[in-house]
Amino acid sequence: MLTGTKKVSNAGHNLKQELPLLSKYFVYTGLPREAPTTIEESQPLQSWPTDGTVEFRNYSMRYRENLDTVLNDISFSVGCKEKVGIVGRTAAGKSSLTYALLRLIEPAGGSIFIDGVDISTIGLQELRSKISIIPQDPALFAGTIRENLDPLNKFTDDEIWVAIRKGHIEDLVDKPTQTCDIDDDKSGPWVEGTGLDKWVEDDGKNFSVGQRQLVSLCRALLWERKILVLDEATANIDTKTDQIMQRVIREEFKGCTILTIAHRLRTVMDSDRILVMDQGRVAEFDTPVNLLAQNSLFKNLVESMEFNEKVQAISS
Structure with a gap:
């Protein structure tokens, strides 16, 4: 039965009444189905991935059929435990790499391999459960905080507290807060509570942007996956929270492969290599030192950033 419609009858006159509603329903749901969550005959080993290597081979992607490709014949590889910063101007294709890696959109050509396994051959659950973003x-x-950090109830309270302390949100969860206006009928648990029972409103509305990011960081710490993707994670947070996140990532994710899509170029300056995207293609891929030593797109981006900062300083 469709929500918001009458039950479809076998009678002709009732069916005629239902057809416009059914047509509208299928317009909104007529999207291609995602790939299976599990493919029994091609499940990778439970320990996969052990290294966290990532390789794009001649990969292309478009958001919809009949549209131009947004990623064009991309080829690059990221080694075990390597930290790669991904930069580029707006619409260069940076975030599209994340969609490709998680198979939110299927390829128009080429392949992506994680530890030598073609990710198009495995179920989406097997793939996405191995990547933190x-x-x-x-x-x-x-x-509660506990439900947000461990929705599948896989970890003990002690394990969750370890992640909370590593992520520096123990003060946040230990103290009751009332950071937003609420209706009388929403008093109590909507903004109160302490410890793992601290309440989180829908979309984390009772937390600041920076606090929501730190909770998300604690999830990644708890799940301990071999590949971590930071997609403009520090774009909207204050400098202090940015510094906390950068320190935690450096100290606690040493054994992970990290892909950082950067808004603030300073956050990727200590990366092993920088991938510069331009118009859906790999324009440059080298160490920060080498790219800054030549007339590169990356050097131009850095100089443009520094110029804008000087202008803002003068204006203020």
Whole structure:
């Protein structure tokens, strides 16, 4: 039965009444299905990936059929435990690499390999459960801190507290807060509580942007996956929170492969290599030192950033 419609009857006159509603329903749901979550005959080993190597081979992607490709014949590889910063101007294709890696969109050509396994041959659950991502706007759900960090209830309280302390949010969860206006009927648990029972409103509305990012970082610490993707994770947070995140990432994710899509170029200056995207293609891929030593796109981006900062300083 479709929500918001009458039950479809076998009678002709009732069916005629239902057809416009059914047509509208299918317009909104007529999207291609995602690939299977699990493919029994091609499940990787439970320990996969052990190294976290990532390789794009002649990869192309478009957001919809009949549209131009947004990634064009991309080829590059990221080694075990390597830290790669991904930069480029707006619409260069940076975030599209994340969509490709998580198979939110299927390729128009080419392949992506993680530890030598073609990710198109395995189920989406097997793939996505092995990658941690901290996006620009992290998803928090109505529930407790514990439920947000461990929605599948896989970890002990002690393990969760270890992640909380490593992520520097123990003060946040230990103290009751009332950081936003609420209706009378939403008093109590909507913004109160301490410890693992501290309440999180839908979308984390009772936390600041920086606090939501730190909670998202604690998730990644708890899950301990071999590949971490930071997709403009520090674009909207204050400098102090940015510094906390950068320190935690350096200290606690040493054994991970990290792909950082950067808004603030300073956050990727200590990367092993920098991948510069331009118009959906790999324009440059080298160490920061080598790129800054030549007339590169990366050097131009850095100089443009420094110029804008000087202008803002003068204006203020």
